[in-house]
Amino acid sequence: MSPAALQAALCGPPGPAQRRALAKAITLLESTRADHRAAADELLNALLPHAGRSLRVGLSGVPGVGKSTFIEALGLFLVERGHRVAVLAVDPSSSLGGGSILGDKTRMERLSVHERAFIRPSPSSGTLGGVAEKTREALLACEAAGHDVVIVETVGVGQSETAVAGMTDCFVLLQLPNAGDDLQAIKKGVMELADLVVINKADLDEDAATRARAQITSALRYLGPHAHAGTEVLQLSALHPKGRAAGIDGFWAAVQRFVQRQREAGRFDERRTRQNESWMWERIEAGLRQRFRAHPAVAAALAATTDEVRAGRLAASVAARRLLDLFH
Secondary structure, eight states: OOOHHHHHHHHHHHHHHHHHHHHHHHHHHHHHHHHHHHHHHHHHHHGGGGGGGEEEEEEOTTTTTTTTHHHHHHHHHHHTOOOOEEEEEEOOTTTTTTTOOOOOOHHHHHTTOOTEEEEEEEOTTTTTSOOOHHHHHHHHHHHHOOSSSSEOOSSSSOTTTTTGSSSOOOEEEEOOGGGGGGGGGSSSSHTTTTTTEOOOSGGOOOHHHHHHHHHHHHTTTSSSSTTTTOOOOEEOOOOOOOOOOOHHHHHOOOHHHHHHHHHTTTTTHHHHHHHHHHHHHHHHHHHHHHHHHOOHHHHHHHHHHHHHHHHHSSOOOHHHHHHHHHHH
């Protein structure tokens, strides 16, 4: 299917044909084949006028915090209220074999079959930032297909897994109720970027969730000037809200409050502008790495130079400069 035909089907009326077109479009955008890049670039430019109208929500949290269950509950809540929801779920790739389980779709059984929802699991393929290399491109394709809420689920929390904050309108960090008992669970780099912190599974131990909420709220005040002033911390249970635990409706209201404050302060559009510029530089850097490795002179010297570094006969910085000198 040509980029023009794919774009027409993608931006057409909702239904099975559009769903298939969206899946094909993302496959094309994720392709690493050189002969697919020109078609993918043409498609991206054609989709731009139809994209940008969704609310983009990023979600991260430690393994076991309940991200998939939370997203399914949120997605079902939204589609029942007339929204069209897309979920870009990024699974970690093996550092040894390179494979990925891609199990998120199977964990969202009810949402995955809903006609107003689209779930796309993608392998991270070693990309830092908790997202797949082409997550931004996939996000634009989902928007062009009319999904007005796009949720990006990251592979988990780590010091470098914060790129999702650079492509979404609201970055949500999920924590467990016992997080307040151990300040090591509070990753400073991630907490500084969080627009909203959610103590999930709060119904399991309300007292522990309350302590976690108080401790995280207090910790946010000491993260320095880069942390968001007034970042809201919620106690929440996606499945069984009770007592002090809010439900999905309370969470969505908090997201809307945050976005409304951003719009009123003029920061919403500014944030998207910065994200587009950052996206450009990320692709430049990725392209330069790819071209550097493919350069004939570099490729010829790379193995021997790497062996010298591994054997301790050549300083890594010296090796890097020598290889860079060959790249011209």
